[in-house]
Amino acid sequence: MPNRGYVVSKNDLIRWKDPRRLRAVPLHDLDPWGSGSFQLHECGYLADCGDWQYNGLCNPYWRLYYNGKKGARVEVAGRRVALGPDRIVLIPENTAFDARGTAGVPHLWMHFSPPLSPGLVPDLLSVPLDAPLAANLTALRELLLRRVDLEEGGKRRLFHACLAVLHCWFSAKALPVRPALPPALARLLEHIERSLPGDLSNAVLAGLAGMSVEGFLRWFKGRLGMTPARYVARRRIREACRLLALSERSIEEIAERVGFANRHHFSRVFLRHTGRSPALFRREQGSAKEDTGEEPGRARR
Numbered sequence: 001m002p003n004r005g006y007v008v009s010k011n012d013l014i015r016w017k018d019p020r021r022l023r024a025v026p027l028h029d030l031d032p033w034g035s036g037s038f039q040l041h042e043c044g045y046l047a048d049c050g051d052w053q054y055n056g057l058c059n060p061y062w063r064l065y066y067n068g069k070k071g072a073r074v075e076v077a078g079r080r081v082a083l084g085p086d087r088i089v090l091i092p093e094n095t096a097f098d099a100r101g102t103a104g105v106p107h108l109w110m111h112f113s114p115p116l117s118p119g120l121v122p123d124l125l126s127v128p129l130d131a132p133l134a135a136n137l138t139a140l141r142e143l144l145l146r147r148v149d150l151e152e153g154g155k156r157r158l159f160h161a162c163l164a165v166l167h168c169w170f171s172a173k174a175l176p177v178r179p180a181l182p183p184a185l186a187r188l189l190e191h192i193e194r195s196l197p198g199d200l201s202n203a204v205l206a207g208l209a210g211m212s213v214e215g216f217l218r219w220f221k222g223r224l225g226m227t228p229a230r231y232v233a234r235r236r237i238r239e240a241c242r243l244l245a246l247s248e249r250s251i252e253e254i255a256e257r258v259g260f261a262n263r264h265h266f267s268r269v270f271l272r273h274t275g276r277s278p279a280l281f282r283r284e285q286g287s288a289k290e291d292t293g294e295e296p297g298r299a300r301r
Contacts, residue, residue, distance in 0.1 A: 038112050038113065038114055038162075038163060038166050039061075039112060039113040040110070040111075040112050040159055040162050040163070041061050041111040041112055041113070041246060042109075042110070042111040043108075043109065043110045043111070043140070043144070043158065043162050044108070044109055044144065045106070045107070045108045045109075045140075045141055045144035045145065046106065046107050047106050047145075048103055048104055048105065048106065048107075049067070049072065049101050049103075049105050049106070049107035050103055051101070051102065051103060052072055052099050052100065052101030052102070052105075052107070053099065053100060053101070054098065054099040055098050056096055056097075056098065057096070057097055057098070057099060058094060058095065058096040058097070059093065059094075059111070059245060059285065060093050060094060060238065060241035060242045060244075060245050060246075060285075061093050061111050061112060061113050061242065061245075061246070062090060062091065062092055062093050062111070062112055062113060062114060063090070063091040063109060063110070063111055064088060064089070064090050064109065064110040064111075064112070064165070064166070064169075065083055065088065065089045065090075065091070065107070065108070065109050066083070066087075066088045066089075066107075066108045066109075066137055067083040067084055067085065067101075067105050067106060067107050067108070068085050068105070068106035068107075068108075069084065069085060069104070069105050069106060070082065070083075070084040070085070070105075071084075071101060071102050071104065071105040072099070072100060072101030072102070072105050072107070073099075073100050073101070074089060074091065074097050074098065074099055074100070074124075075097060075098040075099075075100065076091070076095060076096070076097045076124050077096075079124070081124060081126050082126075083101075083105075083107075085129075086128055086129055087126055087127055087128050087129055088126075088127060088129065088133070088137070088169065089124070089125065089126045089127075090124070090125045090127075090169075091124050092123065092124065093113070093238075094238075094241070095124065097124075108137065108140070108141055108144070110162055110165070110166075112162070112166060113242070114166075114170070127169065132168050133165070133168045133169060136161070136164045136165045136168050137165055139161055139164070140158075140161040140162060140164070140165055143157060143158055143161050144158070181223070182223070184209060185220075185223055185224075188205060188208060188209055191208060192205075192231070192232060192235060193235065196232075196235060196236050196239055196257075196258050196259050197256065197257055197258065197259045198259065200228075200232045200259065202216065202217065202228055202229065205220075205228050216228070232259075233269060233273065234273065236258040236259050236260070236269075237258075237269065237270055237273045237274065239257075239258050240254055240255075240258045240266070240270060240278065241274070241281065243257065243258070244278055244281055244282045244285065245281075245282070245285035251263055251266070251267075251278045251279060251282075254266075254278070255267075255278075266278065
C-alpha cells in the first residue's frame with residue numbers, strides 16, 4: 001500500500017491547551033511572542049488529497065498550502081488562486097474561503113499563528129518558490145512521509161522543520177505591512193496583547209501613554225482608525241476564537257481569560273463581533289477540524 005503521508009494534529013504536535021504560554025523555540029528566550037516566532041497548530045501531508053471540496057472554511061489561525069501538482073485551488077471572495085508545485089499560498093486567520101481539488105494531487109498544509117505584529121496587513125498571498133523555500137518544504141515533506149517517531153524527538157524535529165518553512169517565507173518580506181507604528185503606540189499595543197485579562201480601560205491606557213483621556217482617544221483613533229475600546233474588544237474576541245477552536249477550556253474560563261466579567265457579557269460581545277454565539281462557534285470549528293481518526297484524505301485540510 002502506498003505511503004500517503006499522515007496528519008499531525010493540534011493536540012499531538014505540541015502542547016496546545018494554552019497557546020499563549022507555548023514554550024517552543026529557544027531564540028531570544030522561550031516565549032514565542034518575545035522571540036518573534038510562531039505558534040504552530042498543525043501540519044500534514046497527503047500524497048493524494050482526494051476529492052477536496054469544502055465551502056466556507058474559516059478559522060482563527062493562518063493556513064499554508066503547498067501542492068506537488070496542479071489541479072487544486074482556493075477561492076476567496078470570488079478570487080481564484082491556483083495551488084501547485086511552483087508556489088505556496090497563505091490564507092490569513094478569519095478569512096472565509098472555498099477549497100476545490102481533484103484526486104491525485106499531493107497536498108501539504110500547515111496551520112499556525114504568526115508573531116504578534118500590528119503592522120501585518122492580512123490578505124491572501126500566493127508567492128513563487130525560491131530555492132531555500134523549496135528545500136525547506138522538501139525537508140518537511142520527507143519528515144512527514146517517513147512518519148517520524150513523535151515520541152522520540154520527532155515532534156520537535158517536525159516543529160522546527162515547520163518553523164524553517166515559515167521563517168524562510170516571512171524573511172523574504174513578502175507580507176505587505178503598514179507604515180511603522182510610533183514606538184509609543186507599538187509598546188502600548190504590545191501591552192494590550194499581553195494583558196487581555198486585565199484592566200484595559202481608556203483611563204488605564206491613557207495613563208500608560210502619558211496622556212489625558214481626551215488626548216489619548218484622539219491620538220489612538222487618528223493612528224489606527226478605531227477607538228481603543230473597539231481595538232481591545234477585537235483583540236479579546238480574536239484570542240477567544242483561538243481558544244474556543246484550539247483548547248478544551250470551558251466558555252466561562254475563556255471569557256475570564258480574555259477579560260470579560262462573565263459568560264453573559266462575553267457571549268453578547270462575541271455575538272456582535274462574529275454573528276454567532278461562542279458555543280455555536282466552537283461547534284462549527286469542531287466540525288471543521290481535521291479528523292485524524294479516519295482514513296487520510298477524509299479530513300478537512
